Amino acid sequence: KILDLSNNSLSSLAPGAFQKLRYLQVLNLTRNMIHYIENKTFSFLPHLKELDLSSNSIIRLPETFGNSTGNITLLSVKHNKLQKMERVLLESLPNLKVVLFKDNPWQCNCNVFGLKLWLESFLYRGGISDGIICSAPGIRKGKDLLTVPYELFGACPLRTAHFHLHHHSSEHRSSLKHPHHSEHGENSRSNCEPKPKPRPVSLRHAIATVVITGVVCGIVCLMMLAAAVYGCAYAAITAKYHREHLAPVREHGTPEEKEPFDSSLA
Missing domain, CATH: 1.20.5 (Single alpha-helices involved in coiled-coils or other helix-helix interfaces)
Incomplete structure (x- = not known):
């Protein structure tokens, strides 16, 4: 039920490494040298509740940890090298109660707008988090992401900003079915591009x-x-x-x- 792999100089995890551990509930991977987590690395762990990935060198997280990871209640990614985090990943963990983000070089631009919205909703539902402190751009360095006004994200592409109005489940499903295509699209639209402001409905x-x-x-x-x-x-x-x-x-x-x-x- 509990597996402690901390302090083992692990640099990668094979997607099927934990396939036979169906009753695993707590997985500790802290203080290793892991750089990234592949999609579905923790598949076939239906009873997993606590996943600790802190104190590694993770620069990227996937859009999903696995097909049966919906029971995770605690996730820690603190003390890594994450600059952004996909909202889709967090939404695939409906039972999440505690999430720790501390000490990551978060880029508070369009790439974290979805994360900001998710975090606000998570805290409103009673979730616990240590918050996200911006490392860049310079004008936002040291600020809590939750205190960054929505107006500063007004020039973000509609793909990112549409979460503020509606959550389109069809786009969500499409990103899960085609992760490589979605990842390529993220890279091509990594920078915020000015978009014309829509005409307010109240103007009529x-x-x-x-x-x-x-x-x-x-x-x-x-x-x-x-x-x-x-x-x-x-x-x-x-x-x-x-x-x-x-x-x-x-x-x-x-x-x-x-x-x-x-x-x-x-």
Whole structure:
């Protein structure tokens, strides 16, 4: 159930090295000289729960450890030479509870954006981790990957950035079926390339709001203009009426005003 291979100067592991150890639960490979782990190295270990790969010289991890490694609860890759880690590998370990990343030269660029998203989700679900400290680029050296703003990954290729919106299971399955093709694609797109920013969906609502507001304001202005024209016309008609009908009366006087004058002469 427990196999301790630490301090043995191992430089590589054959894919079928552990094929007969079906009841193995704890595998310790610390303090060796392992440079990389091949795909499915730990296949046929359905009961494996703890895998310690720390203190080696590992520069690359595969997209999967094996067909039956879903029961791993602890994974340690600290004190290695890892610059990135595939999110697909971590997602193939659904029962993972503890993962240790300490002391690796992590490159905090587009290649670790998926790892950042996975780690946030992992910690939210109650997982335990010692965090990822950036070694490069220089402006992010010494910073925790979780504190790097999402905006700094805005220029990453859509293949990496799409994890922020949706997880496409079809692409996931395709990468598992064609690991060599996926690995070649990663190398060809290792650098971040500027991409045009997509038009926000909310912009359409903003434009509609502006149009509706403009129409309403136009109607109100027309009503105010009509009221002003009506008021001016009414004032003009009233003034004309006063000039035509009241002015003569004021000049000659009314019958009531003249009658007392005539009676006094009589």
